[in-house]
Amino acid sequence: MSQTDVIVIGSGIGGLSCAALLAHYGFDVIVCESHSIPGGAAHSFERQGFKFDSGPSLHSGLSYRPSTNPLAQVLDAIGEEVPCVTYDTWGCCLPEGKFDTSVGADQFCDVLQRLRGEGAVGEWRKLQKVMAPLAEAAIAIPPASLRFDLGGIITMGQFLPTMAKHIFNVAQLTGAFSQIIEGVVTDSFIRNWLDLLCFLLSGLPANGTIAAEVAFMFAEWYRPGVVLDYPIGGSGAIVDALVRGLQRHGGQLMLNAHVQEVVVKGGRAVGVLLRNGKEIRAKQAVISNASVWDTLKLLPEGIVSKSFRQQRQATPECNSFMHLHLGIDATDIKPDLACHHIIVNNWDKIDAPQNVVLVSIPSLIDSTLAPPGKHVIHVYTPGNEPYQLWQGMDRKSQEYVQLKQQRAEIMWQGLERIIPDVRSRCEVTLIGTPLTHERFLRRHRGSYGPAIRAGEGLFPGPNTPLPGLLCCGDSTFPGIGLPAVAVSGMIAANTLAPVWKHREMLERLVI
Known part of the structure; x- marks a missing residue:
């Protein structure tokens, strides 16, 4: 023992x-x-020289200091760093069409101007003003100071003067983000966009996502000079x-x-x-x-x-995931292709099964992840795959193989909107299911989380x-x-x- x-x-x-x-x-x-x-x-894993991310692919706050990202604060505390490649743009395939957008305060307004006109731009600017004090309140007490005992009075106490400036905003942070939107945003596209961001943050739409989470995201993503990070090596x-x-x-x-x-x-x-x-x-x-x-x-x-x-x-509990991990021939793929893409099939119910598909091609910005002339791709449906479809299924059965192919089709179709001939390029193809999550990650029912x-x-x-x-x-x-x-x-x-x-x-x- x-x-x-x-x-x-x-x-x-x-x-x-x-x-x-x-x-x-x-x-x-x-x-x-x-x-x-x-x-x-x-975790990351390798197959035939391709290095895959099993999960997270979008990162921020790791490449600069001071950072509000708690993970960056952990790394600083233990004396470690993670070299990153920085970028600021990702692609969107939405019911309104395809476009690229960036983090930062202004570029999304250009998108809104083209898609929805001046009125939508005005509503977004108004929302940014409403969110500015809430974002400051959300980061007023650094996460590194938090503890769940009486010692927290001392460790958080030094930040209370700063927090006191935002005391009237704290109550708003504890409610649903949809309450912040009411009376500020009426444009349907912006409301759908915010529902999407909330779903990616928490697995829930705006009426279920706590406002503090979105305020933290606004503090990170919509400030001047912001960049996204990708850790070299995945x-x-x-x-x-x-x-x-x-x-x-x-x-x-x-x-x-x-x-x-x-x-x-x-x-x-x-x-x-x-x-x-x-x-x-x-x-x-x-x-x-x-x-x-x-x-x-x-x-x-x-x-x-x-x-x-x-x-x-x-x-x-949130639903689970479907994953598609691919190693492909990169011949003639444009080097300026965005490395991340969000695909939404319809806005009716953002968290509906297979409605949202995310695509990550990180070897576009980190060549260490794939052999020369190749790309590594991770496609997944984030927290919207019902476990019930898979429950009790034998992973060695033909029924399981067939269901994998069937439920992966939406990911293939989404990816084909970015790389039309991707199926003919594949050298490695791996499909993950809720049972994969349950088995390898020891996750109850393969769940994304609470x-x-x-x-x-x-x-x-x-x-x-x-x-x-x-x-x-x-x-x-x-x-x-x-x-x-x-x-x-x-x-x-x-x-x-x-x-x-x-x-x-x-x-x-x-x-």
């Missing part, structure tokens, strides 16, 4: 952020990862940086270490039991980076109250009723994606850390 200070279950970005910070604070940390590759939904480069920081500060990463159960003694979480029979004890805490539903599966019956288990089990609607529930934070057990990841903090899970990891680590060490870390950061 091994022993350490803290055990982190899962090496997703939230778990690695938490573990690397804890190691930086001086804790002995062991991360137990079920998969053979770290990174969770953000999203796996971020994972590698976090693992380096963890190990350089004395932490351990155990791969192929599937946690079977949280060990509880004397009413307290004291360790984990691995599937291979090995037990690891934690002197201070066990932190689960698994989803809320998967964490419950790790707890012995009767350890937490029935009402708590039922409440957490009932957490609403679908807690603004005004109908709150994300619970790191604490649980079981002493010694904390949580991080997308089940604890609003906003699906890397910034949100990085915040969750920081909060869990900071909550365990001595306040004086936490303050020392804040003093070193440029925030």
Whole structure:
């Protein structure tokens, strides 16, 4: 039986952020990862010389400082950096037609002028003015200062004077973003566009997305001089940086270490039991980076109250993903093609199954991802693939193969709007399904994450009723994606850390 200070279950970005910070604070940390590759939904993998991102493909706030991106703050705290290629444009294939758009305050107005006229431009400018103070309020307290104990009074206290300037905007940040839009935006295209942005941020449309998430996005994407980032080497480069920081500060990463159960003694979480029979004890805490539903599966019956288990089990969930990973011949593909594309089939219901398709061709800006003369492509339907279609299916059956081909067709069709002859170019073709998510990412029903609607529930934070057990990841903090899970990891680590060490870390950061 091994022993350490803290055990982190899962090496997703939230778990690695938490573990690397804890190691930086001086804790002995062991991360137990079920998969053979770290990174969770953000891991990279290779096939025949092509390096694929399994999940996130759109990044910002990693290439410049000061940055409001919590992931950048984690990297700064542990002394790691991720070299990035920068760009500012992506392509859109919408019911209104095809166009390119950019981050920044002005270019989208040019798009609106062409598509909708001067009235729409005026409404967008009005929305920007309304969002400006809300964006400032959303970033007034740096995520790195957050912790879920009384020490937060001290670590967040130094930022309260700044926060006090925005006190009247805070209430608006806690409601649905749709409430901000009312009375400001009437143009149908802009409202549809905002629904799309909300869906990509949280898995929910504007009437379910908390306003603070959108305000943070406005602070990032619609300021002067903003750029988007792509980590050289793919999203796996971020994972590698976090693992380096963890190990350089004395932490351990155990791969192929599937946690079977949280060990509880004397009413307290004291360790984990691995599937291979090995037990690891934690002197201070066990932190689960698994989803809320998967964490419950790790707890012995009767350890937490029935009402708590039922409440957490009932957490609403987003749908899953379909993925298409391709390695293709790049002959005669224009080098100035946008590396990312958003395809919307109709605006009737933005989160309808297979309605939104995202395309990423990162080798257009990072040639290290594919052999010479080739491109790597990731196409996916983000959080809109129903698990029910796949439930109970045998992955080795012909029925499964046929359904994969059928449900992947919408992705092929979307990609053909960008590269018409793409099917004839393919050298590597991989299709991922909700069962792929469920199996390799250990995600309950392959889910994208919780679908807690603004005004109908709150994300619970790191604490649980079981002493010694904390949580991080997308089940604890609003906003699906890397910034949100990085915040969750920081909060869990900071909550365990001595306040004086936490303050020392804040003093070193440029925030």
